[in-house]
Amino acid sequence: MQQFDFYLWLSGLWDWIWGVLLWFWGILKWFVIWILDVIDGIWALVALPENFMFLVRAILMPGLIFVLFALIFTVWYTRKIWARVQDRRGPTHVGKYGGYQLFADAIKLMAKETIIPLKAKRWMYRILPSLLLVIVLLTFAFIPWDPYWNILGAPGSAFPDLSVSLVLIFALLTAVPVFSLLIGWVSGSKYSLIGGFRAANNQFASEIPMVISSVGPAMLAGSLSMFSIVAAQTSIWYVVLLPVNFATFLVASIASVGTFPFDAPVADSEIIFGWRTELSGIYFTVVYFAEFAEQMLYSALMVALFFGGFNGLPFLPGIVNFLIKWLVIYFLFTLVTSSFYRLRQDQIVHLCWKYLLPLSVLNVVLVMFAVVYIPGLLPLVIGG
Amino acid sequence: MSDTPGSASTLGRAIINKYPDIESKPLDGNKIELIVPPEKIRDIVSLIDEQVSDALPESLFGIDLTENKYELIYIFWSHANKMLLQLRVHLEGEKPEIESVCDIFPGLEWHERETHEMFGVNFKNHPDLRLLLLPDELEGKFPMRKSFVTDRSRMDETGLAQPKSRPESGGESS
Amino acid sequence: MSPDILDEASVIWFGPQHVSAHGWATKLTLVGDYIVECDPNAGYFHRSAEKCLEFRNFRQGSMILERICMMEAFLAEYPYIAAVEKIVDLEIPERAKIMRTIMLEFNRIHSLQFWWGQFAGELGLFAMLLWPWVDREYTLDAFEELTGSRHTVSYATPGGVKYDFTPKFHAKMEIALSRVKERMPVFDDMLAGSPTFRLRTEGVGHYTAKQALKWGLSGPNIKACGIPMDLRKDDPDPNLAYGMIDWEVPTTHNEEHPGECDAFDRLLQRFKEIETSLDIIDKLLPLLPEGPIIDPKARAKVNRLPEGEGYGRVEGTRGVTSVWLKTMEKAQTPWRAKIRGPCFASYYSLKHIVPGARFADFPAIFGSLDPYPGWWDR
DSSP states (O other), X not given: OOOOOHHHHHHHHHHHHHHHXXXXXXXXXXXXXXHHHHHHHXXXXXXXXXXXXXXXXXXXSSSHHHXXXXXXXXXXXXXXXXXXXXXXXXXXXXXXXXXXXXXXXHHHHHHSOOOOOTTSOHHHHHHHHHHHHHHHHHGGGGOOOXXXXXXXXXXXXXXXXXXXXXXXXXXXXXHHHHHHHHHHHHTTOHHHHHHHHHHHHHHHHHHHHHHHHTHHHHXXXXXXXXXXXXXXXXXXXXXXXXXXXXXXXXXXXXXHHTOTTSOGGGOHHHHTTGGXXXXXXXXXXXXXXXXXXXXXXXXXXXXXXXXXXXXXXXXXXXXXXXXXXXXXXHHHHHHHHTTSOOOOHHHHHHHIIIIIHHHHHHHHHHHHXXXXXXTTHHHHHHOO | OOSSTTSHHHHHHHHHHHOTTOEEOOOBTTEEEEEEOGGGHHXXXXXXXXXXXXXXXXXXXXXXXXXXXXXXXXXXXXTTTTEEEEEEEEEESSSOEXXXXXXXXXXXXXXXXXXXXXXXXXXXXXXXXXXXXXXXXGTTTOTTSTXXXXXXXGHHHHTOOOXXXXXXXXXXXX | OOHHHHHTOEEEEEOSSOSSSSSOEEEXXXXXXXXXXXXXXXXXXXXXXXXXXXXXXXXXXXXXXXTTOSTTHHHHHHHHHHHHHHHSOOOOOHHHHHHHHHHHHHHHHHHHHHHHHHHHHHTTOHHHXXXXXXXXXXXXXXXXXXXXXXXXXOOEETTEESSOOOHHHHHHHHHHHHHHHHHHHHXXXXXXXXXXXXXXXXXXXXXXXXXXXXXXXXXXXXXXTTOOOOHHHHSOOTTSXXXXXXXXXXXXXXXXXXXXXXXXXXXXXXXHHHHHHHHHHHHHGGGOOOSOSBOTTHHHHHHSBOSEEEEEEEEOSSSEEEEEEEEOTTBSSOSEEEEEOHHHHHXXXXXXXXXXXXXXXXXXXXXXXXXXXHHHHO
């Protein structure tokens, strides 16, 4: 039996420490190499011209930065239209025509203290508003802004869009009522909970007529891809053929956003601010932007589905055509929202399911028969 | 309109015929005033409810006459007869009591609550004598009584800092 | 209401920090979307105006009353002056009587305009919230021209009025009144003519005339049931000029349920109120005689009042507004001043009107009753 030799053990101590250090160094080195490899891989991907241009499109031009600036413009635009309708002037002081007001407001809102109620589920409360904004912004990937310069489609490529992008947009938007309900639920306030239920109810009521209204243009164009629907409207805009469908889509989309007059989920004279009551500071900003992003999205969808998207004046770039039409449609949207009294929740559901839904279904049936039995229609609507 | 049913003089006569111990002050235009003993108030008010079909319970309030004497004034207005009816009830005691009439005229419910918290008049059989206007710390203080002083002598009750006393010499001599 | 329904009930406090509760708190018990119990709570604005009045002399007292309801400041202060004039014998010049009446009606118009905006805002149309308020500015400009103050005019004083009408004031009043007349059809279209508005208000918050009388409701809330109960006609103050002209008390009749009224009827009634006020002003303006505007002995007489009791009443925008004064011998201040606000009854009546309504109809109900917290809290 070997006896424990203290000095032998002491002389081996250095080797042991060195071994441990080497082991840590190995982990660190491996980690650094892994990171570098990942960066290398990303760089290799980005450096490919196609991928690089995709990044530029997704982050800069019709992508994130463009949408955010459009969002800020939209808020200013809405406030100006609202002010004019209400015999006011709207923002005037910060910048020319109050143009910088929104930046000032955003900075103010972000700098505010975020107060989380005692009964709120803290993690959900923190994470849900931003997820809502992400979901709404994701759908902008499928908007065909331009014949050559879209987020998904490379310039000149054969197929610049997913084949089911229309369905995908609505699939993503289905998450919005869930988020409204969840935010209302986790806020830990009765007003928020009532608002959350109303928001979910509202959107379930209005999204069905909206989705069915969008079937008409899809059937005429023979495609579920947003790009193809827009590309098919070279000879005639679908609003000329489907005015009722456009009206149902407009009303259903206003109801789906949950703004006036369908703002029972956030009715301030009843439930303070509905499911947004307890949000403050940055969370409120994010949800506020998400609402405007939704309004923008529906206006853009209406332009794409009914007003020919980027088709228009031939001497202008496609995106300029799109934006001009978008401004007009957005003006219409805001005008409708600013001139009606708030409806009660049961009246909203009544309107959506008793009037909008049968109208839109009837339209689908009519389009079906028209495509089959009217001989000159198909060449007209398929596009050049 | 002097002798239409429910007019001021007819109502006054009807009430006095039925309850002879009720005094009536002389008519002043369309205004009738009755001095009602406290135990009769329910009878008189229900009689008014029967006789005047459109009686509007306009007001009910107390008056502190000091030395534990109180008056309650009930005011009713009848549009059809253009008649203003004022009932005056004399109450006495540290904690005066009277029957509540808010089941006959629900509109007087809150007036009675207010009179209770402000003057300490107890309305028997009132369904809900919580505080109406006052904060909780003034319960039982009866601020509209004349004995409730509001000057600086009660500063220490408020918890506020005492104001600095004026210097003896110098400054205004007021 | 069986107790097992109340097991699922949830209690919601509507106020006092609620954006739409203007400083009051109502405890609502909800079952699903329906309100089964409503418990109005008062006292959040209580400033003990009645006790304050016991320490103010008879010229100062009306200033306290103005602060109770800013929207109808002159209508609120007038009962106090009427009560003082009942106790002390004063000769009110004819000109002052007419000028008081004109100002009362003028004040009523801008108070009603404020209410329209507020009601539309509670129902969610913010364009209609601001349009009447823009028009209201012209009235306030005229007030400013006359008295130097936009809301708390304190125009009348025992014995007469304080300031004489100037040509500039006449011009501004003309602008304000013509603006109101011009915009009446627009507002009629935006409120009564709007189908969404009718959807929200018809059949909401209805009560019968008998119930309303029992609760103590007055003013437009009971005239909407078809009862022409109006103090301007029934019991006009002797120092006002309502008796000099010929005018009609406006009433509204609900065709489906005679003798009842709902939120929509109350809105129509308030439209008619404004038309009546315009009519009264138009008829009174030509009658305005030349002469003094105040009893010259008034100031000396009001310093110390004899013993007496006075009950001054006026038909306010929201109903019967009255002040009951008791003075002791050689009094400099009132012994007791009781303020009777019209909204004391209308806020109380929420307790009876609201149960059974939907939660979303609650703003329509209390908005149409036009409660103003100053009146019940005082």
